[in-house]
Amino acid sequence: MTKDVIALTPAMPDTTAMLVALAAGGADLDVSPAGDGAVIQLLGAGGRPLVSVEAPVLVQVPGETERLLGTPSATPVWWTETRASTAVPEAVALAGAVAGRLAEVLGGAVWPEGAGRVGGVEVASAASAAPAPVGALPTVDVITESTAVVLADRPVVPLTAWLSDVLRTTAAYGAALHVVTPPHCRLSLPLRSALTGAPNRWVVQDPGGGYYDGLSGAVLGWRDGTFAPTRDGAGQARPAEAFTRPDASGERRLTVSFRTEHPAERELTLGRSLEAAWRILTGEPPAGWGTAEPVNLPWSPRLLTDLARARVPEPTLITVVGRPERPALATVRVTRTAGGVEEDVTLSLGYGPTEEPPPAALPALAEELVARHGLISMLVSAGPGRRDLGVAPRIAPPPLPLSFTLGGAGVAETGLTFARRPPLALKPVQVGPARRPGLHYPLGDGTDPTGWDTLGILLAHLRTSVPTAG
Known part of the structure; x- marks a missing residue:
């Protein structure tokens, strides 16, 4: 299941609507601003970020929801994105509950279809007791000394404002951003440009097992806290079989x-x-x-x-x-x-x-x-x-x-x-x-x-x- 859930609403999510949506997680969760106020986080008992809710964006350009989500939508439309942490299993359902409640209040829809369940979501306090490290990137899935890993599963992975912030932050620290997706996902051209060249990387889950680079095709392995090419006896990277199947569409x-x-x-x-x-x-x-x-x-x-x-x-x-x-x-x-x-x-x-x-x-x-x-x-x-x-x-x-x-x-x-x-x-x-x-x-x-x-x-x-x- 995707960890990104998006509410598409005809009306702007005002303060009242946002409070109602955030309450979908129950009274035991704390709310905290992040990103200079552009992000609202739902926190678990120990301060661990569970769900980040991005500032709503008014999309006035026809075709954008279809280009990025495969879902046509009338414009203008308010796009409110929530992202669940993978550290807590219940966070995905919580993100869906927040987006679903927002769409319910404002008469909109939720992407992906069926993700916006508005029933109660219980988060086990033990699962969220570990506080987030000071200065940690919110809802980045894995952070090591050298690499920030983001897991994504959507038709087209775009260069969102949040992902741009992650790129800038990792670059400032001399670290890499690795975006990991299933093989059916595509990148938008802006994100492809941003991930071209070391140390950033598009990592694709190989249907046959393992991982490979989505731009070069090199088979990858997780070593020393980052994804790196797996090399043969001659020191050469080898291509993944899934990557070498050309597109015969004629486009x-x-x-x-x-x-x-x-x-x-x-x-x-x-x-x-x-x-x-x-x-x-x-x-x-x-x-x-x-x-x-x-x-x-x-x-x-x-x-x-x-x-x-x-x-x-x-x-x-x-x-x-x-x-x-x-x-x-x-x-x-x-x-x-x-x-x-x-x-x-x-x-x-x-x-x-x-x-x-x-x-x-x-x-x-x-x-x-x-x-x-x-x-x-x-x-x-x-x-x-x-x-x-x-x-x-x-x-x-x-x-x-x-x-x-x-x-x-x-x-x-x-x-x-x-x-x-x-x-x-x-x-x-x-x-x-x-x-x-x-x-x-x-x-x-x-x-x-x-x-x-x-x-x-x-x-x-x-x-x-x-x-x-x-």
Whole structure:
């Protein structure tokens, strides 16, 4: 059974509704705030956190509940997430009782269906007598000196505000976050990016027994308080059989990674370059944005800009989503630099077996970004991937490059004549204003594996690098 239970309600959970819901655990449990008041915890007799209730989030973006939970819901809807500790067996039923009572009071629903039982839940005091360690992360399932382990079981495991806090806390202490899931779970693209590279890891329970890395496929074992690859006599990690079964659905993903730079002017509005790319590739603007999942705010470049300004000099990382009928998701990192303000964008779009990515639109996209949005560089690639943009724990061939675009500043630095004559059998297209043009380099149709070699030769010629967005 999942340890996450979510109440979806049409009305905001006010103080009265929250008190009624928290009372579902009985009068013997204590209540305590955490996370600077953003989390309410139900505590056992010895102070052990049993259930954490996140601050309600008003989700105003159509399709978010279906994307993350597989459950359609009318919007706007209030999303209140509860998480049970695995240290106490009764905590899961307690989380369901809290969410169920909240939905009952406000006329909503509970995910997963059937989890919101509102009957009495008795928690054995002996089972909860051990107090939580000072400074412990609330409701993290396992904590060692090197690793925090979170167990998750939901259709798509998202990068929630709570999980973002866990990531920041573990990083501050030089520790790892390992998210453990059954094999049927998928990661959202933002969480996949956050877990890419040591020391963080996606750990999948192998149906045949044991564990493996959901991104690399390496068989894992629990040693010295962390998950690590199990190596053979030659010191090599071995892949899990479950990981090596490829997806034969025929679904594909187009990935557009680009970086733009703007003068740090009062009139600057961020998000315009992403909106322009979204319109060219999908015919419509983004649907919503937010700093965590679920994405909760209707698309607004003005509000995005206000948030980024308020966070200077710290960078701002946001997630942007499209409408459910055209799956698209982007991550944007806004950074204040000595030269101005940079936006690093990774935009992903999903396509079914009978749908084709729009390669003919790429020159127009390059023209728009160079001419009006201060493009530094852009790489477009395509490869196998789920249409819904979830990441499954199985092997997939790497994407192949379709095109690379160098913005006006890079072309000027390299020299237009030199940049137009790479030692390759390709002809770049001049884009943008004639006085400061960029160059768009077609690299193939996404079927030739030598495309990466071609890109490497091109980048060496231009003495530049690909965008590092996402």
